[in-house]
Amino acid sequence: LIAISCGENKKKIILNFPVTNLELEHIIPKPSKIIATNSAFGLDHTTVIYTSQASNGFKEVGDFLSESIKEKTALELSVNDTNLETVDRIIYLNQTESAELETTESYQLYISKDSIIINAKSAEGAFRGVQTLRQIIPNKSNDTITTHKMWLVPTGKIIDNPNFEYRGAMLDVARHFFSVADVKKYIDLLAYYKINKLHLHLSDDQGWRIEIKSWPLLTAVSGKTEVGSGEGGFYTQEEYKDIVAYAAKHYMTIIPEIDMPGHTNAASFAYPILNGNGKTLKPYTGTRVGFSTFDTNKDTVYAFIDDVVREISAITPGPYFHIGGDESHVTKKKDYIYFVDKVEKIVQKHGKQMIGWDEIMQANVDSSTIAQHWSTAANAIEGARKGSKIILSPAKKAYLDMQYDSLSKHGLHWAAYIPVDSAYNWIPEKFIKELQKENILGIEAPLWSETITTMAELEYLAFPRIIGYAELGWTIEENRNWEDFKVRLANQTPYLEKMNVNYYPTTLIDWK
Numbered sequence: 001l002i003a004i005s006c007g008e009n010k011k012k013i014i015l016n017f018p019v020t021n022l023e024l025e026h027i028i029p030k031p032s033k034i035i036a037t038n039s040a041f042g043l044d045h046t047t048v049i050y051t052s053q054a055s056n057g058f059k060e061v062g063d064f065l066s067e068s069i070k071e072k073t074a075l076e077l078s079v080n081d082t083n084l085e086t087v088d089r090i091i092y093l094n095q096t097e098s099a100e101l102e103t104t105e106s107y108q109l110y111i112s113k114d115s116i117i118i119n120a121k122s123a124e125g126a127f128r129g130v131q132t133l134r135q136i137i138p139n140k141s142n143d144t145i146t147t148h149k150m151w152l153v154p155t156g157k158i159i160d161n162p163n164f165e166y167r168g169a170m171l172d173v174a175r176h177f178f179s180v181a182d183v184k185k186y187i188d189l190l191a192y193y194k195i196n197k198l199h200l201h202l203s204d205d206q207g208w209r210i211e212i213k214s215w216p217l218l219t220a221v222s223g224k225t226e227v228g229s230g231e232g233g234f235y236t237q238e239e240y241k242d243i244v245a246y247a248a249k250h251y252m253t254i255i256p257e258i259d260m261p262g263h264t265n266a267a268s269f270a271y272p273i274l275n276g277n278g279k280t281l282k283p284y285t286g287t288r289v290g291f292s293t294f295d296t297n298k299d300t301v302y303a304f305i306d307d308v309v310r311e312i313s314a315i316t317p318g319p320y321f322h323i324g325g326d327e328s329h330v331t332k333k334k335d336y337i338y339f340v341d342k343v344e345k346i347v348q349k350h351g352k353q354m355i356g357w358d359e360i361m362q363a364n365v366d367s368s369t370i371a372q373h374w375s376t377a378a379n380a381i382e383g384a385r386k387g388s389k390i391i392l393s394p395a396k397k398a399y400l401d402m403q404y405d406s407l408s409k410h411g412l413h414w415a416a417y418i419p420v421d422s423a424y425n426w427i428p429e430k431f432i433k434e435l436q437k438e439n440i441l442g443i444e445a446p447l448w449s450e451t452i453t454t455m456a457e458l459e460y461l462a463f464p465r466i467i468g469y470a471e472l473g474w475t476i477e478e479n480r481n482w483e484d485f486k487v488r489l490a491n492q493t494p495y496l497e498k499m500n501v502n503y504y505p506t507t508l509i510d511w512k
């Protein structure tokens with residue numbers, strides 16, 4: 001930095017020589033290992049981004065980084081279009097096969113005075129590393145060291161591996177519909193904290209949210225209702241593909257859920273032949289659960305499901321299809337088991353791995369099927385016994401639709417009030433004592449939308465709690481600590497405010 005500042009006022013240099021400490025940066029999720037070297041990389045308009053050249057996605061991650069730096073600093077850094085010999089300072093995204101990189105999402109971030117190097121096996125790993133880098137570029141430039149603006153990035157080394165491969169959020173677009181733009185904003189925010197799965201709850205009693213070309217009334221009729229008197233909405237297949245592509249750019253997998261055999265009033269109202277509860281169908285815009293069911297003994301129902309799973313799977317590149325399966329209170333147990341077993345075969349026929357809420361483990365599913373634990377530990381334990389992986393979404397800890405406290409707006413409290421500390425202070429690895437870490441695929445924070453209608457309300461329930469779930473998913477247990485997290489969380493305000501996020505300003509956090 002002294003070299004860079006050559007010829008400038010010496011007094012200024014002495015006054016402003018940066019003392020950095022990479023270990024004290026407010027990175028969330030906390031990386032596996034941080035070693036500070038206490039100097040700085042001067043990010044400025046002369047810096048260039050360079051990436052591995054093979055057509056493996058690194059260039060696109062470089063473009064994403066350049067765009068992110070522009071949003072934060074207004075600098076416009078070129079990607080791969082410079083003669084390297086003339087370059088002073090470079091950010092290099094490097095494809096490599098180091099043994100320290102445990103997974104395809106792992107990365108190493110080396111920051112020295114003249115270079116920032118992100119090493120990763122894949123573009124996905126480089127993308128995760130880029131999120132860390134975004135977090136340590138200061139919000140303010142240092143305007144005293146040089147005559148132009150320079151952002152001082154602390155030097156050192158970060159080695160980082162994910163704790164769980166599945167780090168998810170769920171959004172219920174069925175109780176209230178959320179637009180493509182809302183979903184994209186949520187993806188932006190989730191990706192910044194290294195969440196890599198977005199589960200979309202696309203159907204429920206109150207509405208059907210995805211175009212199915214072979215059954216057009218699903219959206220023509222039931223795309224128009226939601227909880228309350230709102231007009232609902234749905235995604236055309238083109239819009240859904242747009243969401244999937246946007247998520248893919250953020251190395252995020254979309255997981256579509258069609259909830260069945262319960263939670264199906266909207267489907268049965270559009271096509272009464274599907275109905276199995278023996279009652280006259282009406283649109284449902286209330287918030288009760290557990291009153292609807294498909295007729296599990298009708299061939300037409302399975303033909304319908306085959307079409308739905310086929311059409312959605314064809315536009316879903318990710319490996320998973322979620323069949324719901326929760327709260328089928330008016331489906332006889334033997335019918336429920338018969339149904340889940342048959343639907344599992346349909347999902348597999350269309351090349352997808354099945355996920356269902358924990359109740360599906362009562363059926364005879366095979367070990368490739370995944371249980372999402374939300375309420376009954378015995379179902380998750382039975383899943384593990386069958387050899388299935390478990391996603392942890394325990395309602396009393398991980399439900400984003402639970403109120404923070406009795407005074408906070410929006411949300412329910414049937415499972416618990418979940419203040420920000422309680423949301424963070426649990427150990428997924430030990431939450432169900434009969435489960436081993438190997439049984440757990442990861443964690444997911446569901447946001448049910450009975451009580452929220454706008455993006456601002458969505459953000460109020462999701463933030464800041466989702467940031468804690470991101471850390472539970474990515475950071476190993478020994479590196480997690482509420483007192484330390486709390487300070488890092490308090491320092492997310494510049495980002496959240498820049499992104500115009502309506503987070504809940506809990507008094508548990510000493511917001512910066």
Ligand code: TNX
Nearest residue numbers: 289326327357374401412448
């Ligand atoms: C239970 S959790 C449900 C949802 C509701 C939610 C409200 C689960 C698998 N089913 O249908 O929206 O509670 O908190």
